[in-house]
Amino acid sequence: MNILVVEDFKELANEVIDYLSKNGYVCKWANSCSKALEEINSNDFDVLLLDLGLPDGSGFDVLKMVRKTQSKMAVIIITARGELDDRINGLQLGADDYLTKPFALTELGARLYAIIRRIHGFTVNDLNIHGFNLQLQDYKVSYNKIPINLTKKEFDIFQYLALNKNRVITRLQLTEHIWGDILEVNSDSNFIDVHVRNLRKKLDKHTSLEWFETVRNVGYRINV
Amino acid sequence: MNILVVEDFKELANEVIDYLSKNGYVCKWANSCSKALEEINSNDFDVLLLDLGLPDGSGFDVLKMVRKTQSKMAVIIITARGELDDRINGLQLGADDYLTKPFALTELGARLYAIIRRIHGFTVNDLNIHGFNLQLQDYKVSYNKIPINLTKKEFDIFQYLALNKNRVITRLQLTEHIWGDILEVNSDSNFIDVHVRNLRKKLDKHTSLEWFETVRNVGYRINV
DNA sequence: CTTCGACGACGAGAATATTCATAAATAGAT
DNA sequence: ATCTATTTATGAATATTCTCGTCGTCGAAG
Helix, strand or coil, X not given: CEEEEECCCHHHHHHHHHHHHHCCCEEEEECCHHHHHHHHHHCCCXXXXXXXXXXXXXXXXXXXXXXXXXCCCXXXXXXXXXXXXXXXXXXXXXXXXXXXXXXCHHHXXXXXXXXXXXXXXXXXXXXXXXXXXXXXXXXXXXXXXEEECCCHHHHHHHHHHHHCCCCCEEHHHHHHHHHCCHHHCCCCCCHHHHHHHHHHHHHHCCCCCCCEEEECCCEEEECC | CEEEEECCCXXXXXXXXXXXXXXXXXXXXXXXXXXXXXHHHHCCCCEEEXXXXXXXXXXXXXXXXXXXXXXXXXXXXXXECCCCCHHHHHHCCCCCXXXXXXXXXXXXXXXXXXXXXXXXXXXXXXXXXXXXXXXXXXXXXXXXXXXXXXXXXXXXXXXXXHHCCCCCEEHHHHHHHHHCCHHHCCCCCCHHHHHHHHXXXXXXXXXXXXXXXXXXXXXXXXXX
16 A cells, blocks of 8 residues: 655654554655655555645645546645635545644554545455465465465565565565564574565465565565 | 653644653653642652643643752653744743654654753663663663573563553553554463563562562552 | 675574463452 | 352463574676
8 A cells, every 4th residue: 555645844754654654554755746746647656645734835736636637546634733724624625534733643544544445445455466365454365265374474574575566675674664673683683584585485385486586785575 | 761741632642652651661641730730749750741732721830830849850841833932932941852743753752862861861771670670771681680581572571560660560551562563462362471470480580579469350560 | 707705595493472271379159 | 168250370382583504696806
């Protein structure tokens, strides 16, 4: 699930992106209208998180543009209290929801979940890639209905690489995302490699894995 | 390290408390001036996180009262942008720092860390309880200089109970705090009990553990 | 084309975490 | 005081995670 976060206040953006990433969303950041439009034109996002007060104009301009072209993208408007006046009340401009600052991250999470479910139907929690089916909610994987027994770490790695398909994911990114607090983990260790190895060994039984690349000096990538 | 969070906006308070708890702070919440003063009079806090716009008055009244009596308590003021006018600029009223909403939780964490270090000197990362010394930063425990080999989970449990000494901590609290996402964990399991048991077995070798109570139907508590 | 060094793959084993079955302890009811 | 139901403690088995040593492979330099 890809999300574009349009917000000029960097700390807030970081906080939001960090939270969403940890919940399995793949995020990009834009800090202005122009950057946002640029991103939207070059990538496919499922959700747009849109702050209204941007340095080079109102987020509404972005929203209008989006609604002209990409109708399936969900838009959540973020606004300071009071900034949302009557004129635009009722979400007539085509936003799916809105949040007033300051908001709790869990609140954002709940809105997102609801919207995604509304748009994509009830089962968004499945991830299908190269014949494998990942049920994100209960950590189950199968290939052609044949269940595969992955450990939690193996599942986490598979899920994260799959969510970020076609992008190289570094070992550091995996560590930060899956293990969280980076300080607890010994960095000059090959535990990621070992988990990847074990994951591959299990997947390999079912099909060829040439799409599961090792990118030397960088990390791992799942191509689709 | 005990913190009182004075903030009437419940979602924000929850978010902050959740974050701080996960970083080893022990938090209480007050949503009004009167509740805050009540808490301050009955408990000892190291830091006061104080929102200014409260339903029954300004947080400044709380601050003034605090400065009359409890001079060693650190105070961080939380305020909406613009709410902090010139009259009170420069922290003349005795606050140690302030943050404007919206703020990033990591920013709050950094300020807290700095303030606590300023007040308590450089080494706040040791916890001493009943003869045991916990070095929080590198997961080491010792009793009379004799090192004790605890696993990470055992250390986490010991630390959390010690930080919350004299309070009963439920299994759910331990699960949420140490394992994080509660959904991943099978709740009808006794894994907490097992970790507690193993922890006790290791501590027990060095001294009597009558202060490490099991509170039937509730959880565990370390008395001091 | 060969050599060298760095990086990743791999196997095996140690350490840790979790599950499970059963025993002991506790509190309430009889 | 005894019984009973529920909660916690315990030992042991199982599963998972992480560490370590070694080997293979890739790519750059000669």
